[in-house]
Structure formats: structure tokens, C-alpha cells
Amino acid sequence: MKTFSCTCSATVFFENSQCVACSSELGWCPACNALRAISQDTNGQYYCGESKCGRRLTKCHNYAVEHVCNRCMLTDTMSRADRGFCDYCRFNDTIPDLRKDGNREKWGRIEIAKRRLLYTLDLLRLPYGDANDGVIPPLAFDFKDDIKSPPYNIWWDMSKEEQVYTGHANGKITINIREADHVEREKARISFGEAHRTVIGHFRHEMGHYFWDLLVLNKCEADFMATFGDHNNPDYSTALEHYYKNGPAANWRKTYISAYATMHPWEDFAESFAAYLNIVTVVDTAFNSTLIPSIDPLQSSFEDMVEQYWNLGLLFNEMNRAMGLLDLVPVVHTPKMLEKVKFIHVLLHNAAKPLLHA
Numbered sequence: 079m080k081t082f083s084c085t086c087s088a089t090v091f092f093e094n095s096q097c098v099a100c101s102s103e104l105g106w107c108p109a110c111n112a113l114r115a116i117s118q119d120t121n122g123q124y125y126c127g128e129s130k131c132g133r134r135l136t137k138c139h140n141y142a143v144e145h146v147c148n149r150c151m152l153t154d155t156m157s158r159a160d161r162g163f164c165d166y167c168r169f170n171d172t173i174p175d176l177r178k179d180g181n182r183e184k185w186g187r188i189e190i191a192k193r194r195l196l197y198t199l200d201l202l203r204l205p206y207g208d209a210n211d212g213v214i215p216p217l218a219f220d221f222k223d224d225i226k227s228p229p230y231n232i233w234w235d236m237s238k239e240e241q242v243y244t245g246h247a248n249g250k251i252t253i254n255i256r257e258a259d260h261v262e263r264e265k266a267r268i269s270f271g272e273a274h275r276t277v278i279g280h281f282r283h284e285m286g287h288y289f290w291d292l293l294v295l296n297k298c299e300a301d302f303m304a305t306f307g308d309h310n311n312p313d314y315s316t317a318l319e320h321y322y323k324n325g326p327a328a329n330w331r332k333t334y335i336s337a338y339a340t341m342h343p344w345e346d347f348a349e350s351f352a353a354y355l356n357i358v359t360v361v362d363t364a365f366n367s368t369l370i371p372s373i374d375p376l377q378s379s380f381e382d383m384v385e386q387y388w389n390l391g392l393l394f395n396e397m398n399r400a401m402g403l404l405d406l407v408p409v410v411h412t413p414k415m416l417e418k419v420k421f422i423h424v425l426l427h428n429a430a431k432p433l434l435h436a
């Protein structure tokens with residue numbers, strides 16, 4: 079991730095919607111592909127504040143009305159299909175019930191993680207999209223809360239209890255918004271013995287399942303099996319049952335990125351995909367902060383990226399320990415784990431869309 083500059087020259091950050099130095103409104107300009115100061119004329123029309131751009135902008139509905147987004151659309155190229163939502167919010171199918179206390183704050187945290195996820199996918203020029211883009215499976219998000227029947231259960235109340243599972247099915251990524259509750263998520267992290275548990279980590283994992291459907295299914299399943307094992311035998315539900323009954327094999331740390339990855343080759347792939355996006359985002363952020371020399375996730379070798387990631391891990395783990403925080407890079411990658419993550423690197427490189435202009 080990069081940092082950006084306001085027209086007043088103050089540094090502004092990807093999540094910001096207002097400059098703290100000069101109070102200018104900020105918005106993502108698709109023409110600049112950057113966060114910019116935006117200003118409004120007397121008719122209410124917004125413009126990009128970058129003098130070389132100056133394009134007419136319209137705030138995303140989730141920015142203008144709901145205050146959980148900071149992206150804009152180019153007014154001149156908006157289409158009906160966008161329904162007033164930006165390039166990232168147009169994939170939302172379900173948002174939390176905003177009548178419930180705290181849900182807007184949780185939704186806001188989920189949107190921040192989603193924007194960072196999609197930023198990384200765009201950095202890697204990955205293909206993703208919905209039916210309007212002709213992409214199968216069509217990407218969509220459901221952000222939902224568990225529904226519990228009220229204790230007074232009046233006769234006309236038709237609401238059913240619904241337990242929401244964070245997961246992926248046919249392009250739909252569901253996130254239980256409880257994951258955006260800091261206390262609940264930390265409790266879950268400790269009870270599952272996880273090194274990290276974050277909203278963006280959930281997105282990266284579930285997006286791994288999406289890209290399995292998009293890039294592996296009926297395309298390179300034999301290559302996948304050679305690295306991750308046979309996903310048809312045992313089938314997913316048998317593997318799931320076995321995992322929750324018996325737990326992971328005792329020596330899983332030699333070959334798997336996490337205990338959960340041992341459950342089934344699909345979970346191993348999703349965990350490896352998340353690990354790869356972690357590497358990309360850490361080296362990209364370090365490069366943009368001038369901590370490391372030029373590295374381009376689309377040009378650099380996998381080995382160079384991993385070496386930089388490890389060096390940064392050593393540095394930031396010590397830094398975080400100095401502050402009593404969790405390690406930035408908690409996993410020591412063994413050769414077998416790296417083989418799996420490299421499979422993802424090659425798969426995504428081959429899928430990257432060509433640059434439209436040099």
C-alpha cells in the first residue's frame with residue numbers, strides 16, 4: 079500500500095475521507111488511481127483536486143450516504159449497472175442490519191478490510207468481477223449478523239434463527255460481522271490457537287476459494303493435486319468431519335501453513351493464497367515506504383519476494399515484541415509450504431491481465 083498527498087501536501091492514508099491538516103474532503107479518483115482531495119462547485123458537483131486530472135467525480139452511495147466508503151466514480155462514465163456504487167461496493171449483496179447498535183461501526187471496519195483486499199487484487203491485475211463483467215463465478219459479498227429469535231417470540235414474528243458462517247460458495251463470500259467485533263475476534267483467536275485473526279485475513283482466505291473456482295477448477299486440477307493433494311478423495315464433508323473429530327496431524331507444522339490448512343486441499347490452497355497476499359502486501363508496503371529497494375509483485379521473482387518478506391519479518395517481529403504486539407510474520411515457511419505458495423504466485427502471474435497502456 080502507498081500513502082498519498084493532499085493538495086495541502088499533508089500525507090493522507092488509504093482509509094481517510096478527510097485531511098486532518100486542511101479539512102479537505104478526500105476520495106479515491108479512478109482516473110488518478112489514487113486518493114485525492116476533492117472539491118465541490120456551487121452545483122454540488124465534485125472534482126478531483128489533482129491539477130493534471132480535474133475529472134468530475136461522484137461519491138459512491140456508501141460514501142455519500144452511509145459513510146463507510148471513500149471511493150468516487152468518474153461522473154462521465156457512470157453506468158446504470160453501478161447503481162450508484164463504486165467499483166468495490168458494487169459487489170455487496172447484503173449489508174448488516176443498521177438498526178442494530180454497533181453494526182455500522184462493524185460494517186465500516188469490514189469495508190476498510192475489503193478495500194485493502196481489492197486494492198491488492200488490482201495491484202496483481204487479477205481478473206475478478208460479476209455477471210455484468212462476464213466473470214464466472216460472479217463475485218459477491220454478504221456481510222451478516224447471526225439472527226437470534228427474540229426471547230418474547232411473538233406469534234407474528236416470522237424471523238428465523240440464522241447462524242452465519244464465514245465462507246465462500248459459488249463466488250459469494252460471506253463474512254459474519256462478529257469478526258469485526260474486537261473482543262469477539264480476539265476470543266476466537268485464542269480459543270482456536272491462531273497466531274493472527276483479522277478481518278482482512280478472512281477476506282484473503284475466502285478470496286483464495288474464489289480464485290480456486292476461477293483459475294483451477296476444470297483448468298489445472300491435475301497440477302493443483304500434484305502440489306496440494308487429491309481434493310476429491312476424501313471429499314470435503316468427510317474431511318471436515320474428520321478434522322473436527324480428530325484435529326490436525328501432530329507434525330502439521332512441517333508442511334502446512336496452519337492447522338486449518340490440514341483439513342482439505344481446498345483449505346490448504348486458501349491458506350496458502352492468504353499467505354501469498356500477505357507477502358505481496360508486506361513487500362509492496364515496504365517498497366512504497368522506501369524500506370526496501372524496488373520490488374514489483376508482478377515482475378520480481380518469488381524467491382526475491384520471500385527473502386525480502388523474511389528480512390522484514392525479522393525486523394518487525396522484534397519491533398512488535400518491543401511494543402508487546404503480536405509478531406508481524408508468525409510463521410516460519412518450510413520448503414513444502416513455500417512450494418504451495420509459489421504455486422499460487424505462478425498461477426496468479428499467469429492470470430494477470432495485460433497492462434492497457436505502457
Ligand SMILES: [Zn+2]
Binds near residue numbers: 084085097100101102
Ligand atoms: Zn490537506
Ligand SMILES: [Zn+2]
Binds near residue numbers: 107108109127132133
Ligand atoms: Zn483524479
Ligand SMILES: [Zn+2]
Binds near residue numbers: 138139165168
Ligand atoms: Zn464504495
Ligand SMILES: [Zn+2]
Binds near residue numbers: 283287344
Ligand atoms: Zn476456507
